[in-house]
Amino acid sequence: MANPLVLAIDEGTSGCRTIAVDASGAIVARAQRDFAQHYPQPGWVEHDAMEIWEAQLETLREVVSLCRGREIAAIGVTNQRETVVVWDRVTGHPVANAIVWQDRRTTDAMIQMRRDGVEQEIGERTGLTLDPYFSASKAGWILDHVPGVRQRAERGELALGTIDSWLVWKLTSGRIHATDVSNASRTMLANLSTLDWDPWLLERFGIPPGLLPTIGDSSGVIAEADASMIGHTVPIAGVAGDQQCALFGQGCLELGATKTTFGTGCFLLRNAGANPPHSASRLLRTAAWRRRGTKAVYAVEGSVFMGGAAIQWLRDGLGIIKSAAEVNTLAMSVADSGGVVVVPAMTGLGAPHWDPSARGAIMGLTRGSTAAHIARATLEGIAMQVVDVVDAMGGLSGETMRVDGGACASDLLMQIVADLLGAPIERPALLETTALGAAYLAGLGVGLWKSEQELGALRKVDRTFVPQMDPSKRTAMRARWSRAVDRTRHWEDQR
Numbered sequence: 219m220a221n222p223l224v225l226a227i228d229e230g231t232s233g234c235r236t237i238a239v240d241a242s243g244a245i246v247a248r249a250q251r252d253f254a255q256h257y258p259q260p261g262w263v264e265h266d267a268m269e270i271w272e273a274q275l276e277t278l279r280e281v282v283s284l285c286r287g288r289e290i291a292a293i294g295v296t297n298q299r300e301t302v303v304v305w306d307r308v309t310g311h312p313v314a315n316a317i318v319w320q321d322r323r324t325t326d327a328m329i330q331m332r333r334d335g336v337e338q339e340i341g342e343r344t345g346l347t348l349d350p351y352f353s354a355s356k357a358g359w360i361l362d363h364v365p366g367v368r369q370r371a372e373r374g375e376l377a378l379g380t381i382d383s384w385l386v387w388k389l390t391s392g393r394i395h396a397t398d399v400s401n402a403s404r405t406m407l408a409n410l411s412t413l414d415w416d417p418w419l420l421e422r423f424g425i426p427p428g429l430l431p432t433i434g435d436s437s438g439v440i441a442e443a444d445a446s447m448i449g450h451t452v453p454i455a456g457v458a459g460d461q462q463c464a465l466f467g468q469g470c471l472e473l474g475a476t477k478t479t480f481g482t483g484c485f486l487l488r489n490a491g492a493n494p495p496h497s498a499s500r501l502l503r504t505a506a507w508r509r510r511g512t513k514a515v516y517a518v519e520g521s522v523f524m525g526g527a528a529i530q531w532l533r534d535g536l537g538i539i540k541s542a543a544e545v546n547t548l549a550m551s552v553a554d555s556g557g558v559v560v561v562p563a564m565t566g567l568g569a570p571h572w573d574p575s576a577r578g579a580i581m582g583l584t585r586g587s588t589a590a591h592i593a594r595a596t597l598e599g600i601a602m603q604v605v606d607v608v609d610a611m612g613g614l615s616g617e618t619m620r621v622d623g624g625a626c627a628s629d630l631l632m633q634i635v636a637d638l639l640g641a642p643i644e645r646p647a648l649l650e651t652t653a654l655g656a657a658y659l660a661g662l663g664v665g666l667w668k669s670e671q672e673l674g675a676l677r678k679v680d681r682t683f684v685p686q687m688d689p690s691k692r693t694a695m696r697a698r699w700s701r702a703v704d705r706t707r708h709w710e711d712q713r
Contacts, residue, residue, distance in 0.1 A: 243676035264315035294456030294660030324355035345503030354406035438510030456660030467655030480625035484525035520569035520607030528562035637687035
């Protein structure tokens with residue numbers, strides 16, 4: 219095959235994109251579409267899975283058109299994790315909107331399960347903590363609250379999956395219902411040691427086994443995209459969740475290598491090697507990827523729910539900026555936050571607190587506080603959450619932390635992170651490392667690249683941010699942040 223390309227489908231929380239990557243690791247074409255966010259009640263977040271599919275297919279076909287004349291070796295798929303879709307096996311239509319990973323509607327159910335005394339057992343089996351974030355309780359909610367769905371599920375009429383399964387189903391015109399180990403490990407229905415569906419968990423959450431996809435490898439051909447998609451069949455040879463793909467795309471292939479993705483949320487993953495890791499700090503244990511014919515690689519993860527979403531809130535909620543990029547100009551117009559602290563816990567606190575009842579807060583306001591101070595404090599709040607996770611991991615095992623995601627294009631935010639972390643931050647030349655990771659997994663799956671080491675040599679660094687803040691100031695800011703977080707916790711428990 220001359221000058222082959224790999225296509226990577228990157229389905230995120232707020233938009234879909236497709237990129238085409240050549241053998242040198244260069245992105246030669248890209249296309250993107252946004253889709254609607256639905257908030258039917260406070261704390262609820264939904265997506266229209268058909269809108270996602272149609273937007274994703276548009277980007278796929280646009281990139282193929284841009285690359286006309288080039289051969290397509292494989293397709294890789296990466297996706298927002300934990301988001302759940304239930305659909306009709308015959309019509310291919312969802313029975314309801316997808317419930318998004320940010321959704322908190324099952325908080326009470328998680329509290330009840332904790333009271334039932336099953337939290338430790340679930341944690342040992344899954345590596346996860348009882349929280350509405352994960353897929354299992356969302357899936358159970360759809361089965362129990364959408365009229366007739368549980369009965370149809372038990373009759374075998376429906377399929378359930380995370381977004382990767384939904385896209386693979388649609389790409390194969392309903393022939394293949396599959397997921398990979400990385401996405402399965404985020405559902406709270408898979409056993410982290412066996413990397414297969416766990417019967418005890420399925421019974422506990424009330425999920426009929428026949429609903430679920432087959433769990434396969436993250437790299438290796440799992441299906442062929444139907445010829446109706448782009449005019450000819452193409453092997454689907456890579457599937458993994460977005461954060462695991464970013465870890466792979468960042469070249470974090472050695473034990474201890476760490477990256478943080480600054481997207482809608484912030485997700486810090488550390489390569490934990492070939493055995494399920496242990497975590498004493500309420501961090502998550504997850505499958506990172508599994509290449510065909512090899513052992514799985516695991517990761518330790520800390521998840522922050524409000525990263526770039528906090529900047530979107532400044533734009534859409536408060537209206538103090540007109541575009542996300544304006545936050546940098548506004549925040550740089552003041553020397554510091556003027557004592558203002560923003561805790562962006564609008565959808566609860568993730569790691570290491572795991573408090574779904576926490577809510578966002580702006581503290582330290584005075585008559586002199588301005589929109590600029592709030593903007594800067596919001597960037598600091600994003601950074602502080604990341605530092606909380608690094609501290610829970612015991613600090614950085616290496617000398618630097620690798621970063622990616624749309625929000626890390628902000629030099630100001632990255633400098634704030636380096637200052638508050640007290641360690642260098644390394645930003646790659648290509649920020650689309652999630653999509654790159656999907657492309658790399660797919661390319662390895664069809665032999666376009668021969669080894670992970672070959673891929674590591676393709677990585678290029680754009681800039682390294684080094685700490686400039688006086689350590690005493692860092693200590694004072696961290697202490698003030700901790701006091702603010704304490705005041706936001708258990709907020710909804712006090713109703």
